[in-house]
Amino acid sequence: MPPSNRHPSLARRTVLAACGTTMLAGCSDVLETGMSKPPIECEPTTAAWPMYGYDTARTSHVASRDLPSADAEVGRFSQTGARTGGGGSVEAPPVVTDGVAYVAGDVRIEARDIETGKRLWATDLEDGVNTSPAVACGAVYVSMFNETLALDPETGDVLWRADGGAHSGVSTSPIVGDDTIFVAVGGVAALDAETGDERWHAQTEHSAQGVAVADRVYVGAGSNGSGEVAAFTRNGNDWWRTTEPGEVYTAPAVADETVFAVSKTGTLTALAAADGSVEWQASVESGVTEPPAVDGERVVVSAGKTQTMAFDATTGDRLWTFETGVSQGAPVIVGDHVLATGANTGIYVLDAATGDRVRYWSAENVGSQPVVAAGRVFYRGWNVSDIFVVE
Numbered sequence: 001m002p003p004s005n006r007h008p009s010l011a012r013r014t015v016l017a018a019c020g021t022t023m024l025a026g027c028s029d030v031l032e033t034g035m036s037k038p039p040i041e042c043e044p045t046t047a048a049w050p051m052y053g054y055d056t057a058r059t060s061h062v063a064s065r066d067l068p069s070a071d072a073e074v075g076r077f078s079q080t081g082a083r084t085g086g087g088g089s090v091e092a093p094p095v096v097t098d099g100v101a102y103v104a105g106d107v108r109i110e111a112r113d114i115e116t117g118k119r120l121w122a123t124d125l126e127d128g129v130n131t132s133p134a135v136a137c138g139a140v141y142v143s144m145f146n147e148t149l150a151l152d153p154e155t156g157d158v159l160w161r162a163d164g165g166a167h168s169g170v171s172t173s174p175i176v177g178d179d180t181i182f183v184a185v186g187g188v189a190a191l192d193a194e195t196g197d198e199r200w201h202a203q204t205e206h207s208a209q210g211v212a213v214a215d216r217v218y219v220g221a222g223s224n225g226s227g228e229v230a231a232f233t234r235n236g237n238d239w240w241r242t243t244e245p246g247e248v249y250t251a252p253a254v255a256d257e258t259v260f261a262v263s264k265t266g267t268l269t270a271l272a273a274a275d276g277s278v279e280w281q282a283s284v285e286s287g288v289t290e291p292p293a294v295d296g297e298r299v300v301v302s303a304g305k306t307q308t309m310a311f312d313a314t315t316g317d318r319l320w321t322f323e324t325g326v327s328q329g330a331p332v333i334v335g336d337h338v339l340a341t342g343a344n345t346g347i348y349v350l351d352a353a354t355g356d357r358v359r360y361w362s363a364e365n366v367g368s369q370p371v372v373a374a375g376r377v378f379y380r381g382w383n384v385s386d387i388f389v390v391e
Helices: none
Strands: 074-077 094-096 100-104 110-113 119-124 134-136 139-143 147-151 158-163 175-177 181-187 187-194 198-200 208-213 216-224 227-230 238-242 254-256 258-262 267-272 278-283 298-303 309-312 319-321 333-334 335-341 344-351 358-362 371-373 376-380 387-390
Touching: 094 134, 094 371, 110 139, 134 175, 139 181, 181 208, 187 208, 187 216, 187 267, 208 254, 227 258, 267 298, 298 335, 309 335, 333 371
Parallel strands: none
Antiparallel strands: 074 387, 094 100, 100 110, 110 119, 134 139, 139 147, 147 158, 175 181, 181 187, 187 198, 208 216, 216 227, 227 238, 254 258, 258 267, 267 278, 298 309, 309 319, 333 335, 335 344, 344 358, 371 376, 376 387
């Protein structure tokens, strides 16, 4: 049986003209209705950082990765297509694969060589975007305010377009798992990664703010002072729903059969992935709009925009607190270290077990979750929309 909360189809649209791409990207490969073989074929991704939060479960956890040295310098490259000088509205970090960073701007997406910063291609978009792209299945996926696109990673050509897209910020960035794209749009939509055809669409009671995918699909939702976490099967059927976390304004994270959700009012809740029952709750500072990071042992939260807190993943006991100052980016766990951000101070490398500072890079305008790839740390600027690189 299809889910009872199915939304009217987000049908794939054939685009024959007016792609709006720059000179290095065009419409030549847009998928047309009736093609017997789609131009995208899904295989497991080997991307260094394929999507926001690193993996489909949004854990923001990498088991092992080289970090820049303590005396590394911070460079930047401007993104022409993004508003700058205090008007920047994009807070989405890039994704990285095979020596290329794919970066979304207000109205465009571009590919950059991470060694030289050279722009390889840029594609102008017909809609606004405030999410990170995802790289998988040999394509780059972008979710905009009103549609979701698949692009050729070599040229930026549009391969297909589907109606409906994410609109609530970086935590609604698309997820690609196996051969399916999951997008927070009203509720959550599942699209065929190869063709853009909608597979299912399930509604939430409140506005969907982010998705995490493990054995099931988990959605954090919130609006007007209320919220929920909802679980669906991989086929789009309701599994469970709970209002216990309160107003959730970010994606949950999933690890070891537990769903971790943080509310805007300052409660971190651990829910059993099987039935949504509460395992524990812990108080953090209010105003949390960034997803937690989790490695199975601990959960790390950018709390109240001024602190980074770590909790025991099993008991909810607070392990440590580190003062970062104002923070605009979710934390990342890399091996035995946590990367935490201070918007006006820089990036801190902390001991994951104790919270002690072990390394620090002074930087201004840190406006996103840090992305660790190829021995570098990438992040989006705050209020400038440029991409910065620690190397």
